[in-house]
Amino acid sequence: MDITIDPDSPVAPYEQVRLRIAALAAAGHLAAGTRLPAVRALAGTLGLAANTVARAYRELEAAGLVETRGRHGTVITATAAGVSGRAQRAAADYVTAVRAMGVPSDTALALVKAAWEDH
Known part of the structure; x- marks a missing residue:
């Protein structure tokens, strides 16, 4: 730093x-x-x-x-990094959903990365 x-x-x-x-x-x-x-x-x-x-x-x-x-x-924090509240809520909602499905964190992150690259 x-x-x-x-x-x-x-x-x-x-x-x-x-x-x-x-x-x-x-x-x-x-x-x-x-x-x-x-x-x-x-x-x-x-x-x-x-x-x-x-x-x-x-x-x-x-x-x-x-x-x-x-x-x-x-x-x-996300606030300090300039991430909007809406984006923070979307990320939290995604984590809640994939945890409920039993998806491991590394797989969940890989899914986000793949979706990001597809769009």
Whole structure:
């Protein structure tokens, strides 16, 4: 993930992290479901305190741009990635339907890919 902190910027470091992650998601560089680095790992990479990165993640979550899934980490939401609510609902409906039919996830994804390529 391409994040650089400018120590001379009047923008607080947590805000620089928040803005960059939001921009990367909006530009499609971080797709929906992309797992972000752990707070401590990203803080270490950027030379920031863990609390600084944690604040950026909390603000992104409050804005609905990321979702924290406990041990599974923090991921980019479909909203942040610019996916419409209608597309999100269609995907959820598809998952519900194929699960009810007992279709394994890899097969369900292959079906979507084949349908996408046919249209």
